[in-house]
Amino acid sequence: MRKQAACIGGGVIGGGWIARFILNGWDVNVFDPQPGAAEKIQQVLDNARRSLPALADVAMPSEGKLCYCDTLEQAVENAQWIQESVPERLALKHSVFKELQRYCKSDAIIGSSTSGFTPSQLQKNSVNPGQIFVAHPFNPVYLLPLVEVVASVDNSVDLAQQVLQVLTDIGMSPLLVRREIDAHIADRLLEAVWREALWLIKDDVATTEEIDDAIRFGFGLRWAQMGLFETYRIAGGEAGMAHFIAQFGPALQWPWTKLMDVPELTDDLIEKIASQSDRQSGAYSIRQLERIRDDNLVGIMRVQKAHNWGVGKLLKAYDQQLLAAQPQPAVIPSNAEPLIMYEGRVLPAWIDYNGHMNESHYLTVLSAATDNFMAYVGVDEDYIAKGGSYFTVETHIRHLAEASLNEELQVTTQLISCDRKRMHLFHRLMHMPSGKLLATGEHMLLHMDLNSAKTCFASEDVQGRLEKIFDLHVLLDKPQGVGSAIGVRS
Numbered sequence: 005m006r007k008q009a010a011c012i013g014g015g016v017i018g019g020g021w022i023a024r025f026i027l028n029g030w031d032v033n034v035f036d037p038q039p040g041a042a043e044k045i046q047q048v049l050d051n052a053r054r055s056l057p058a059l060a061d062v063a064m065p066s067e068g069k070l071c072y073c074d075t076l077e078q079a080v081e082n083a084q085w086i087q088e089s090v091p092e093r094l095a096l097k098h099s100v101f102k103e104l105q106r107y108c109k110s111d112a113i114i115g116s117s118t119s120g121f122t123p124s125q126l127q128k129n130s131v132n133p134g135q136i137f138v139a140h141p142f143n144p145v146y147l148l149p150l151v152e153v154v155a156s157v158d159n160s161v162d163l164a165q166q167v168l169q170v171l172t173d174i175g176m177s178p179l180l181v182r183r184e185i186d187a188h189i190a191d192r193l194l195e196a197v198w199r200e201a202l203w204l205i206k207d208d209v210a211t212t213e214e215i216d217d218a219i220r221f222g223f224g225l226r227w228a229q230m231g232l233f234e235t236y237r238i239a240g241g242e243a244g245m246a247h248f249i250a251q252f253g254p255a256l257q258w259p260w261t262k263l264m265d266v267p268e269l270t271d272d273l274i275e276k277i278a279s280q281s282d283r284q285s286g287a288y289s290i291r292q293l294e295r296i297r298d299d300n301l302v303g304i305m306r307v308q309k310a311h312n313w314g315v316g317k318l319l320k321a322y323d324q325q326l327l328a329a330q331p332q333p334a335v336i337p338s339n340a341e342p343l344i345m346y347e348g349r350v351l352p353a354w355i356d357y358n359g360h361m362n363e364s365h366y367l368t369v370l371s372a373a374t375d376n377f378m379a380y381v382g383v384d385e386d387y388i389a390k391g392g393s394y395f396t397v398e399t400h401i402r403h404l405a406e407a408s409l410n411e412e413l414q415v416t417t418q419l420i421s422c423d424r425k426r427m428h429l430f431h432r433l434m435h436m437p438s439g440k441l442l443a444t445g446e447h448m449l450l451h452m453d454l455n456s457a458k459t460c461f462a463s464e465d466v467q468g469r470l471e472k473i474f475d476l477h478v479l480l481d482k483p484q485g486v487g488s489a490i491g492v493r494s
């Protein structure tokens with residue numbers, strides 16, 4: 005069954021939700037009466053298409069369909085998930101819920117992007133309060149995984165579980181807030197920093213740029229991967245967290261901050277902040293700043309993926325989720341054909357300065373096909389955990405044609421030979437649907453005992469599967485290019 009979302013309000017946050025759903029294969033109906041809303045949404049989608057797939061190392065699902073609706077009724081009538089992202093005014097949110105609940109399914113989930121209101125406030129006077137809860141995301145919604153989920157006593161445990169499941173399915177990291185509180189968790193923390201920053205500018209202690217530098221050259225980098233408490237734990241040294249608090253706790257009594265107060269936002273103060281901000285960042289358009297932000301976010305997140313840390317762990321789990329959803333090949337081949345071992349698209353991170361897929365990523369794709377072939381013959385995670393695997397000892401790639409961003413790729417694999425320790429694979433990397441050959445990859449692999457780091461026989465089960473495939477593949481013509489190497493003129 006196709007998954008159908010409705011996004012009510014397509015501004016900064018609604019646009020981000022739309023992109024998050026569409027790029028994860030959901031169909032999305034949008035209702036936003038503002039003229040020009042569609043163009044803004046298209047720009048957010050363009051940003052999302054060039055950044056979100058760069059976080060994944062496997063193909064994202066095919067995009068869902070986007071439909072702009074003329075009425076709220078049309079937008080919500082078939083939706084399983086409705087995300088409200090209209091401006092932060094309680095009366096407006098109430099009127100939107102009142103109208104949409106006339107038309108939506110009674111079991112549809114209604115999430116509100118509200119930054120400050122509690123679910124109880126949102127649910128007031130609703131005909132079906134149990135449908136409405138808070139799903140508070142962070143800008144850009146298509147890249148940042150955190151969503152604060154807040155429920156009231158009127159929301160069932162079952163609804164909370166469905167909510168967490170859907171958000172996880174679209175690559176997000178739902179944080180179930182333990183109890184209702186104004187502004188949830190993250191915005192309360194941000195507000196503390198924001199208040200302090202306003203004072204520092206008002207009192208001429210720092211400019212907007214100096215405050216930003218104090219964050220991005222220092223603690224902002226620590227926060228991005230360890231947060232607050234893990235960072236301070238290290239600051240406490242071997243003596244740990246209790247020692248850290250004993251050492252720095254008394255400083256909280258000193259009059260460092262003016263957190264309980266807020267400077268009056270006079271015209272003068274607003275002008276001071278705006279003109280400093282213009283001097284700091286006015287050379288860039290908002291669209292340029294968004295792209296710089298997105299590229300940096302992708303880089304920061306990918307480093308953590310390489311280290312399997314923080315947000316990187318989530319990205320790895322998301323890849324596994326995407327892989328599990330892809331069609332798996334049949335267990336035993338029934339006819340003499342090369343096996344389809346990889347299907348995906350050229351990802352943004354793979355494009356080099358020539359505008360084509362960089363040569364190293366031909367191997368990324370071929371290597372993924374080898375991994376899939378290994379799993380296909382039984383060398384899966386369990387097998388590897390028990391100490392057996394194949395190592396590639398020789399590779400020869402012929403680069404035959406270029407591949408461009410987002411083009412569909414397919415790799416087929418032919419087993420050229422095998423014995424108890426070896427398998428010789430020949431991959432064809434093709435552009436789809438044209439079938440144009442982009443590269444061939446020839447790989448010799450040896451079966452290893454991971455404990456002794458020596459070669460050894462594959463299990464009988466793996467050998468049996470390889471033999472079955474070989475019995476069919478030996479009937480195929482030898483592929484063009486097999487056994488070739490770069491010649492040397494004598």
Ligand SMILES: NC(=O)c1ccc[n+]([C@@H]2O[C@H](COP(=O)([O-])OP(=O)(O)OC[C@H]3O[C@@H](n4cnc5c(N)ncnc54)[C@H](O)[C@@H]3O)[C@@H](O)[C@H]2O)c1
Binds near residue numbers: 017117118140
């Ligand atoms: N901007 C942020 O950083 C941020 C972050 C997290 C959550 N939020 C929350 O998200 C919500 C939306 O904020 P935003 O920043 O996207 O605002 P925005 O002004 O960019 O977008 C709001 C959109 O809602 C549309 N709209 C107004 N009335 C409508 C109606 N009756 N039906 C349908 N659409 C309507 C407007 O045309 C506009 O496009 C707010 O509740 C806000 O607190 C904002």
